[in-house]
């Protein structure tokens with residue numbers, strides 16, 4: 154692949170590249186991800202640990218450790234989530250889609266923990282929508 158996959162946090166202190174295409178991409182609907190990330194569901198690109206390379210700001214990563222489950226890494230300045238390490242999938246990092254510069258290049262390939270999926274997610278297109286912010 155020619156185009157590099159890159160990403161950053163919101164404040165710009167942390168910049169990274171992903172050297173190879175993700176192994177898989179996934180929406181996780183589990184309650185732990187909802188709580189930790191403050192979102193209705195979380196979308197991740199799973200990459201080899203050695204493929205995630207920090208160009209700037211690795212020293213600004215802060216770790217939140219979840220006992221027996223994994224670790225979440227986020228920017229200590231702006232709080233943007235960068236990646237998770239899940240102990241059930243050793244050798245891989247789960248990079249948050251929102252941290253990627255071009256998340257639309259990778260459509261998630263599967264959903265997990267659908268037993269916890271919020272009921273409105275499947276019908277998101279039925280919710281009144283605007284191209285930008287709400288207009289009267």
Ligand SMILES: [Zn+2]
Nearest residue numbers: 162164228231
């Ligand atoms: Zn930041």
Ligand SMILES: [Zn+2]
Nearest residue numbers: 181182183186
């Ligand atoms: Zn999850």
